[in-house]
Amino acid sequence: MAATPNKDLIGREGVNDLDAILSMTNTDVDSAVHSIADNAAAIFTWDYEKGARPGLNKLYEKAKTSQWNGETDLPWDTDVDLEKVAQLLLPSFGVEQMDVAGTPLARWGDAEWLRLGMESQIWALSQFMHGEQGALLCTAKIVETVPWIDAKYYAATQVMDEARHVEVFAKYLDTKLDGYYPINTHLGMLLDDIVADSRWDMTYLGMQIMVEGLALAAFGFMHAVTEEPLLKQLLRYVMADEARHVAFGVLSLKEYYAELTDRELGERQEFAFEAAVRMRDRFLQQEVWDRLGVDPKIAIPLTQSSPMRSEFQKMLFAKIVPNCKKLGLLDANDMWLRHRFEELGVIQFEDWADTEAEYEAFALAELQ
Ligand SMILES: [Fe+2]
Ligand SMILES: [Fe+2]
Numbered sequence: 001m002a003a004t005p006n007k008d009l010i011g012r013e014g015v016n017d018l019d020a021i022l023s024m025t026n027t028d029v030d031s032a033v034h035s036i037a038d039n040a041a042a043i044f045t046w047d048y049e050k051g052a053r054p055g056l057n058k059l060y061e062k063a064k065t066s067q068w069n070g071e072t073d074l075p076w077d078t079d080v081d082l083e084k085v086a087q088l089l090l091p092s093f094g095v096e097q098m099d100v101a102g103t104p105l106a107r108w109g110d111a112e113w114l115r116l117g118m119e120s121q122i123w124a125l126s127q128f129m130h131g132e133q134g135a136l137l138c139t140a141k142i143v144e145t146v147p148w149i150d151a152k153y154y155a156a157t158q159v160m161d162e163a164r165h166v167e168v169f170a171k172y173l174d175t176k177l178d179g180y181y182p183i184n185t186h187l188g189m190l191l192d193d194i195v196a197d198s199r200w201d202m203t204y205l206g207m208q209i210m211v212e213g214l215a216l217a218a219f220g221f222m223h224a225v226t227e228e229p230l231l232k233q234l235l236r237y238v239m240a241d242e243a244r245h246v247a248f249g250v251l252s253l254k255e256y257y258a259e260l261t262d263r264e265l266g267e268r269q270e271f272a273f274e275a276a277v278r279m280r281d282r283f284l285q286q287e288v289w290d291r292l293g294v295d296p297k298i299a300i301p302l303t304q305s306s307p308m309r310s311e312f313q314k315m316l317f318a319k320i321v322p323n324c325k326k327l328g329l330l331d332a333n334d335m336w337l338r339h340r341f342e343e344l345g346v347i348q349f350e351d352w353a354d355t356e357a358e359y360e361a362f363a364l365a366e367l368q
Contacts, residue, residue, distance in 0.1 A: 003266075003336065009274045015343060021281050022296050026185040034188075039198040042144040049149070055251045056150035059359070063157035063244055066363065068237055070168040078230035080176040085228050086117025092225065093117075094308030103302060104294050112292075119288045122173070124222070126180035127187055127282065129169035131211055134191035135245070136162035138207040145200035146252070154248055161241040168234055176230065181287055190278035197271075201256050205268055208249025209327070210275035213320040213355065216242045221315065236364070243362035246355040250323055254356075257327050265332040272329055273340045276320065280344060283313055310345075317346035322354040 006013050012020035028034065051057040090113060100106045139162055142155040173180045183191075194206030216239060223235040257265065284304075289296040303309050321341060324330055330338045330350065341347040 004270055009270055010277045015277060018297065018300060021186075021284065022286055022300075024185050024189070025286070026182055026188060029182040036192050036195050038141055038195050040141060040145045040200070041198075043147050043200075045147055045149055045152070047149060050153070051150065053148060053150040053251075053255070055356075056148070056154050056248070059244060059248055059251065060150065060154040060157060062359070062363075063154065063161070066240065066244070067157075067160065068164070068364070070164045070171070073237065074168065074234055075230050076171070076175070078176075078228075080228055080230060082118050082121065082177060083114060085121055085226055085231070086114055088225055088227060089121055090114070090117045092221075092308065092312050093120075093303060094306030094312075097306040097308055098302045099305070100302060103298055105299065105302065116288070116292060119291055120285060122177050122179075123181045123285050123288045124218075125169060125173055125177070126182075127184055128215065128218075129166060129173060129180065130183040131187060131191070131215060132162055132165040132169055134187075134194070135207055135212065136166055137191075138194060138203050141195065142200065142203050145203065147200070148252075151248075151252055158241075158245055158248065161245070165238050165241070168238070172231065172234060184282045184285075184287060186278045186281040190275055190282075193271075193274070201253060201268070202271060204249045204253055205271055206275055208245055209253065209323050210272060210279065210320060212242055212245050212249070213323055214279050214316050216246055216355070217316045217319050221312070240359075240362045240364045243355060243359035246319065246323065247357065247359045250326060250354060250356045253327050257329070262333055265329065266336065269329050269332060269337040269340075272324055272337055276317070276341070276344060276346075279316070280313065283316065314346050314348075317341075317344070318349045318352055319355055321346055321349040322352045325350050326354045326356065 006015065011024070014020070093116070095113060098105070100108070136159065139155050139158040143152050143159065146152055146155060170180075190206065190211070194203060194211070197203065197206070219235045219239050219242065223232060223239065226232055226235075257268070260268070284296070284300050286296040286300065289299045321330075324337060324341075330341070338347060338350075341350075
């Protein structure tokens with residue numbers, strides 16, 4: 001495969017070029033809407049045989065009995081103490097392991113570190129909310145573009161799930177915290193690329209495999225760390241849905257990718273790599289440092305130097321790498337994506353559990 005240069009895939013040669021990463025910022029923070037052409041034909045199918053794809057049919061039946069109500073099933077009367085939430089979050093920054101001598105952070109006391117934790121939490125939940133809207137739009141697009149009736153049925157249930165996810169994150173930010181951050185530019189570029197691609201499987205690869213694979217890991221981390229009861233339950237409910245969504249991607253693409261040529265698989269490998277880099281860049285949370293008045297070019301290398309922080313960022317790929325392996329994307333074309341994941345330091349997850357059947361384990365007992 002004639003590999004596309006990094007410059008054309010991610011807009012820069014060096015994957016870790018921090019200056020280039022930070023030179024991209026969201027300059028579109030005041031508009032009320034963002035419009036992107038979705039370039040796809042809507043496909044009717046005249047083959048209505050339900051269950052022709054048993055795995056998808058089973059997932060659809062499961063989704064029908066797993067719906068919950070964001071207004072009435074969550075304890076919205078909970079008082080949220082953001083300072084307490086932030087205190088539990090701070091260890092994940094590995095503050096102890098950073099050498100802050102000679103930097104603005106050397107002057108920070110407990111109040112400033114606590115503020116970092118609070119802003120990081122609001123930022124993280126804001127990006128979850130924007131990502132959920134991306135999922136809402138992508139899944140509506142899949143209903144139109146996927147040629148199989150079982151997949152259209154399932155995708156329709158996911159549209160409802162994603163509407164609920166946007167709704168609950170927006171309500172949490174609005175009523176329990178103090179507003180939200182605009183979309184991070186790296187996440188925004190990725191969502192635009194996914195929506196703009198004309199090929200139906202690229203919506204799945206970008207959203208169900210990459211974005212939702214990462215979300216499942218990130219929600220799992222926040223769910224494990226937080227003791228805030230409303231957020232904990234909200235995340236638990238969302239994770240039960242997300243596990244089905246990732247399974248939907250794996251089930252659908254496994255069949256389709258078995259038929260593709262090396263060149264076609266190569267395009268998918270490149271797309272997966274671009275998505276991985278965008279998501280890694282987004283987790284640098286440059287907007288939080290801007291808001292705290294610390295130059296991200298100073299703060300980000302410090303956080304990245306903490307082994308705890310860099311392990312946390314790698315863990316976010318714990319679902320993505322095994323799912324890419326299951327789809328045959330790691331080793332096609334002389335192991336192209338394997339080598340890229342090695343460079344990103346995340347290949348060690350390749351033999352972790354994939355997510356094709358994991359949704360059974362994530363199901364909510366009370367809804368079964
Ligand atoms: Fe979602
Ligand atoms: Fe989802």
